Amino acid sequence: MPKCNNRFSLKALAAAVSATVALGVVALPTLSHADETACSPFTPLIKGQEDLVYVWTLGVEGIGDGSDKLVTVDVRPGSKTFGKVINSLSVGGRGEAHHMGFSDDRRYMWAGALDSNKMFVFDIGTDPSKPKLVRTITDLVEKTGYVGPHTFYALPGRMMIQALSNAKDHGGVTGIAVYSNDGKFISKHDMPTTKVGGVQGDGYGYDIGINPQKNVLLTSSFTGWNNYMMDLGKMVKDPDAMKHFGNTMAMWNLKTMEPMKVFDVPGAPLEIRWSLKKGDNWAVTATALTSQLYVIKQDKNGEWQSHDVATIGNPADIPLPVDISITADGKGLWVNTFMDGMTRYWDFHDPMHPKEVFKEKIGSQVNMVSQSFDGKRVYYTTSLLGNWDKKGKDDEQFLKMYKWNGKKLSHVFTIDFYKEKLGRAHHMKFQALNLSKLKPLAAAESQDLDSLKLALTEPKGK
């Protein structure tokens, strides 16, 4: 088994930054976390046309081989196989495949399974069109006691992993694990369970978003294994289950990995997206249960504050906002609502007063939305969680691609994941066949980057 690439170093990043500046590519946004499907600031980005879309797919008993798999789709315009599945790599078992994240050099993809707690590392650099499974990490629970590896977020030479649950009671109290690029456990960091900044931490976790310029890490909160593995209808009818969702977000000092402030954000705040616009100092999230948009923003005193800025839908109708995707200029936000299968475009010119300006039904259910960096192409998949997806005829499973001209979506292709005997289509990541020209985004402009990188590289935590 080949050793995973661990060659990303401070020197390499510095060289990349220098090269970027030398080439005159100075119009980089200040922050990174670009929603070229929510990458880390330290991961090179595809700012032009993506060549491939990877879909981390849940195996379904009775569908094909029934196994979780990484599906590769060709999206090169003009290609003979455009809009077709060109590769499918089964990893064995149904472990609740969920999210993925690139390594800091984009040559490896980490993909997690929320039930089996396995973390799969694929080589997507040697031949991006044919990913190869090079490592399966099985010691997350053993090393941390955490369950449900959810968000994978690259640091220099490291992978930060936000978990969802724990092995003691399968509840929502959990934490963040840090692994080296070659799959060795480094540290663990419990989510706050005490009062921080006057607000009680609930210990729950979901997403990670780093703002390197501000030296902050923002986290959100969902629920534990007991709930995310349960049939959605059964859960909604169970009063005890519904009491166990996260209601907080936390701002951490990234260098020290200490929580600085906990925010009340009731109703399960999920995906975190920082605005990429230069000078912006805010992030946005959507609450799954209460159907609100929240903005976390610095006030004039530099203090981080949370703001309930908009209602996505009537919570009693359970619209269930799930994935969101921010435009590179921070002026727009895609919001998917799972239950009605709608995608919604919100005008974010004024983040404190966003407005929904467009909506369209994508399918009977829709979860993930990923837009290209230029915002011209938008991709959708359907699966939320294996047991939260709808049953029967409403259980559509697909990858759909659209073009977006700022006013309307134009359908380009659909791949029916059941017809193709693949399974439930979940997280998407883009890839380029030629990685040599890709550059990491704006972490380069951090004034304190060297010390930040050093801090991130030093082991911390328990």
Added chain:
Amino acid sequence: MKVIRALRWLSMASVLSSLSPVVRADTPVNLPIPLGLPPLVIPASNPLTQEKIDLGRRLFMDRRLSHNNTMSCGMCHVPEQGFTSHELGAAIGMEGRSHRRNSPTMFNVGYQRSLFLEGREPHLEDQIWGPLLTKNEMDMPAIGYVVEKVRQLPEYKGMFEAAFNGPVTAERIGQAIASYERTLVSGNSRFDRWYYGGEKNALNATEQRGFQVFMGKGRCVACHSIGEKSALFTDHKFHNTGLGWERTMFPERTTYRVQLAPNVFVDVNAQHLKSFEPPMPDVGRYEVTFNPKDSWAYKTPILRNVELTSPYMHDGSLRTLEEVVDFYDKGGIDNPEKSPLIVRLNLTPDEKSALVAFLKSLTGDNVAALVRDARLAPENLPIPDHDPSDTFMSQVNARRP
């Protein structure tokens, strides 16, 4: 105090045994019985020994006893949550598959005369094979698969030999787990000290009034029996309260009251949930006996530690003791096979609150010690690199060219 001392001794022995799996074989354990509990019957075929208890505790808490290494007995019977789960009405198992029923508490399970809520299993030693092999619990593929997996796990090396003077077998796995479960006795509650110990002030006036309701107007004692020298608060029988009947015959409501966040509730139209799993029918004791008279009858639970074992009823549909008292005050739910013992009570608010106060006096004095003892089992052990049946086959193939 005897119980506490005994548990301390058990805990110390457990620590020692975790340092060195083999202390010495066949160390007999005479489990002290706390005030208020009857003698515990230990089968002659499975005498209680420290080695078996230590082994059983480890097996009980080991998530690797499920097919995908995620579910142990202790994941549904969470020690800190009254050896049940406070987070779920009806449990979920392997890959999140739905269960029809609430996880029953393990407190005093050694006194049960039948296992599972419909009583399908007579023997504690055999009970474990239900959850181990059931698809919506731990989903192990076969008995031999479990045996092989345990045999191959290095953390069990020598433990079966120490406990049984022999290797891993299916029978010994059941005996070890049953041995540990029998140690989960919990008594000497404030009620016990008042009723059996003669401590006049062990219960306050409200709790004593609640006891009078329990014994009289509330009719609770008709099923939750109390003896002259001890009390298990169960008649070991099966009764139809109407709850199971309603859940199966009229499972759907038009709306559901749903909590979205602390103090945020909405009424959700059932139409929004039609695309999800329908409620699972459950006919209770009838599923064992096929006697229509047993339809929707479930075992009377032991009430000891009841304040720690929410949610309540066979499906976990009632969240608080107040809701339970209200349910019985209304006489349950009428249906053709409803138990004649369950009738409308017309309790006053004061009687209801006194009854709840009394129920909360049934908490044993050793709960924290039992939780600590459970957590002596090593946690989060490495999961196997290879499938146990593959390993078995390769070993067989190596021996048989």
